[in-house]
Amino acid sequence: MIIESFFRPTTLDEAFAKYMESPKNQILGGGAWLKLTGSRINTLISLEGLGLDKIVNTEDKVIIGANATLRGIETDTAIKNISGGILSMAMASVMGVTLRNIATIGGTIMGRYPFSDVITALLALDATLVFYSQKNMKISEYLNQEKPEKDLLMYVQIDKSPGYGYFHRVARTSTDFAIVNLAIVKTGNIWRIAVGARPGIARLCPLAAEALQKDQDHTKENLAAVAQMAVRELEFLSNNKASGEYREMLARTYVERGLEATCTNAD
Amino acid sequence: MRIRIVVNKEEKHFDVDLNEYLVDTLRRNNYLSVRRGCDTTNCGVCTILLDGKPVPSCSLLSVAVNNHEVTTVEGIMEEAEKLAEFFGHEGADQCGYCNPSLALTVYAMKRELKNPTPSEIKNYLVGNLCRCTGYQAQEIAIEKYLGDKS
Numbered sequence: 001m002i003i004e005s006f007f008r009p010t011t012l013d014e015a016f017a018k019y020m021e022s023p024k025n026q027i028l029g030g031g032a033w034l035k036l037t038g039s040r041i042n043t044l045i046s047l048e049g050l051g052l053d054k055i056v057n058t059e060d061k062v063i064i065g066a067n068a069t070l071r072g073i074e075t076d077t078a079i080k081n082i083s084g085g086i087l088s089m090a091m092a093s094v095m096g097v098t099l100r101n102i103a104t105i106g107g108t109i110m111g112r113y114p115f116s117d118v119i120t121a122l123l124a125l126d127a128t129l130v131f132y133s134q135k136n137m138k139i140s141e142y143l144n145q146e147k148p149e150k151d152l153l154m155y156v157q158i159d160k161s162p163g164y165g166y167f168h169r170v171a172r173t174s175t176d177f178a179i180v181n182l183a184i185v186k187t188g189n190i191w192r193i194a195v196g197a198r199p200g201i202a203r204l205c206p207l208a209a210e211a212l213q214k215d216q217d218h219t220k221e222n223l224a225a226v227a228q229m230a231v232r233e234l235e236f237l238s239n240n241k242a243s244g245e246y247r248e249m250l251a252r253t254y255v256e257r258g259l260e261a262t263c264t265n266a267d
Numbered sequence: 268m269r270i271r272i273v274v275n276k277e278e279k280h281f282d283v284d285l286n287e288y289l290v291d292t293l294r295r296n297n298y299l300s301v302r303r304g305c306d307t308t309n310c311g312v313c314t315i316l317l318d319g320k321p322v323p324s325c326s327l328l329s330v331a332v333n334n335h336e337v338t339t340v341e342g343i344m345e346e347a348e349k350l351a352e353f354f355g356h357e358g359a360d361q362c363g364y365c366n367p368s369l370a371l372t373v374y375a376m377k378r379e380l381k382n383p384t385p386s387e388i389k390n391y392l393v394g395n396l397c398r399c400t401g402y403q404a405q406e407i408a409i410e411k412y413l414g415d416k417s
Binding site for chain 2: 001002003004005006008028030031032033034035036044046048071092095096097098099101102174175
């Protein structure tokens, strides 16, 4: 990695203008894996001092600044109370406290890391991303874009709708990247099942969620069938951490367990 | 680029390269208790406190730390010596390479968590690896240190 210049803007307008000046200008997230990218950066832009490190708790939502650290989000009381605290759990699974004190939610989302536990939880929570130029966009829509428009992520919004959530990750060691991760949220009669680290980026399972919504008879057998349906919606591939077959088996097992836990706790 | 950092409560000015990481800036300026390990945020031996929070200095660009406060183990000597005594009593100290970073993380944990459980202690220290001790003696020493009221 080679950085040609460093810029600390005093306003968001300045930050966005500088970011758009060159395709080789980049926003500094936490910077944890910056050195591993090997890229040349014309201007590295720091978002420090722009108020994007705050977490604001309103009556119906939590608004997280893009520069908020994973540790700050993990320990936030309001976030711990949303859907069984699955976002806090996902944050807490990311390596150690020291890394989580520098890694930011903005860096995680814009990095589109396929192994990310955080992105999987945000997807199940139906988080809204607030960009400087494009304004509001659901995270599912953002992740579905193959080449997203260059934009500055300012906030992540999560609704405080009452609901139950389940999060689970499987990894070889506690600090390793997940072999597979998943999150389930039930809000009223709406279900969202997200599976990540397949090893592709997290995706929702809309058909399985629809089946749960239509058929209210959530017996053990029916939930097992829905878990099977969920994994059929996704593609599981092999890499040096696990085979696609193993990932699929893990995902099916934990989706089923997650659905059972969600039904038990939500009813 | 010239940056200003308050290191162990002393104001310092360093000339740094834009591509330079804090671990290098500190070591170049004789803060040698800040160790270099994996260089990829995994081992934790480069831990320092940034504005009171433990962070890996191998992954912090020095320019991004401009106008912040940095604490190395020399900045918490009294607490580090107390912890070292508990480590000594429990035989939790071998090569010592990870000790400064561990002391800083334990110090930060003591200030952040009230009466942490053994599981909370382990979770807090998960980013600080030790290749010698096997952790058991460290855990006992840390629990005793946190429980010490003297």
